[in-house]
Amino acid sequence: MGVEGAWPVMERYRILPHTADGKFQAFGRTLDEAFGNAALALASLMWDWTAVEPKARHFVHVTGNDREQLLVKFLGEIIYLFETRQFLLGKVDGLRIRPQFEGFSLEAVLGGDTLSPGHELYGDVKAVTYHELKIEACDGFTVQVVVDM
């Protein structure tokens, strides 16, 4: 996900205020990059992903009827891997979104570590919602997500 070459370092995501839950916008020059940054934004609501060493890897593959469903299902993978494998995401590699028959597919390699006493957890994301979910193409891509906490 590194920003290379002459590109200025771009803001990955921004956490926004929301009454009951967690809301963020993630940015990218491409849709792939914006989705990857959304995964890191989600992780940031639960742990400090910048402090997670990518010692383990999980390959994920999801499909969606549209880009919104694809995003909800992709982010759902982060919660699932955390709750069932105690996997803390620290890095997203090789994320690729492809159109496929009547929808989209996404593949990515998630790098991270298994939860241990040294990691601090500070938020519990229950689910990814469609509430105020937006995917916009304007000077790159912006995705907006609200999660239930």
Add this chain to the structure above:
Amino acid sequence: MDLQKIDDNTWEIPAEGEMKVPARIYASARLLEDIRRDQTLVQARNVACLPGIERRSFVMPDAHQGYGFPIGGVAAFDLDEGIISPGGVGYDINCGVRLLRTDYTEDDVAPKSKELLAEIFREVPAGVGKGGVTKLSRAVLKDILVKGAEWAVENGYGRKEDLERTEERGRMKDASAEDVSERALERGIPQLGTLGAGNHFLEIQKVLEICDEAAARAFGLEAPGQVLVMVHCGSRGLGHQVATDFIETMEDAFGIAGLPDRELVHAPFKSAEGQRYYRAMCAAVNYAFANRQMIAHWIRDVFARVLGTSQGMDQIYDVCHNVAKVEEHDAGGRSKRLVVHRKGATRSFGPGRPDVPGVYRAVGQPVIIPGSMGTASFLLAGTKEAEALSFGSTAHGAGRVMSRHEALRRFRGEKIRDDLARRGIELKTTSLKGVAEEASEAYKDVDEVVRVSNEVGLGRVVAKLVPMGVMKG
């Protein structure tokens, strides 16, 4: 939006456009001010447009914006023409509250409250990512999904009498484990018997004031100073996954065209998808009942160890506040079976109703309304009027008014802990940041919510309870 005042605590949005029925809001002018600040009323209006809705789309006094349906929303649908919607139940299926009484007084408990809380904190796993103490097999988990709290009692967690004092006797009979996805099972296995995090908590409380002597006696309350224990938690990752799965299933089956909000996705109640969701939801409800049953058992164990006995620690009641159920109600002058969605709302059945346990049938069911961290909670009794006013429903708590983000900016967990300590309230937590997020200033005034509930007749106040010790995940 055209909001008509019916009386001081009742407001209505008349049916217009796509709305099939009016939307009705039970709130004081003060609470309405909060409610109007977010999307609650728009969401209540959207619900009024859903197929087969009966009478009205109702909004409880503690309502705030949710996903699809508002939190504090109640809506009932015809079984043949109507729908069922995961957004009408919420992600935390059978998030609910259990209340235990004790024979102890605050004088018995105060000198030991630190020790009690520390021991409960050790026994009841809590916090983000914290697994349970029992390693379950898939077969046992499936058994739990079918049997709910009954499974827990059969396996030594608690007493048979607890079941009689639990909504649905702790078991929704229509549950099917076969409709729960592999992924939901996987999320459920490590989390059984855990409190979780967020707004979930466990409190040692004392009775501050009794407002209705007869009902209080029936519920097992004797006098101010009596100690109680309250547990607030739900179906954990299993329930969240059931909701997520069926939002996708219903989207795939029925599409999202014409929905004002994607979280309002629904299926005809009698469709294959509607029935599968209903059975999976019932299974998640049962998981949450078993969860609270196990936690209650560990609390009794700790009391017995620290204070000598857990005798007299009877369960007052256990209520769901995120659920859809098939119930008999008046619909336009005749009695009819409806699928009632309560999302952030508590059932409030009055005297005489067969679903109310025999011991409470003369006074109405106990309705447990938790406050925010460190503030008062209330015990109410269900009313006959509520059946006419809101399909037998009332509020479920305080309801947030401030984002977690804003709360973190304004409050410090350490300061909240010290302030509580100065008021004689112990706090144990896995996360001081989480404590700041749950600061009581981030919530509505629960006293006002309960006052309105009482005035309108949605639930009659029986007792006011205040915390002595708080445990937060």
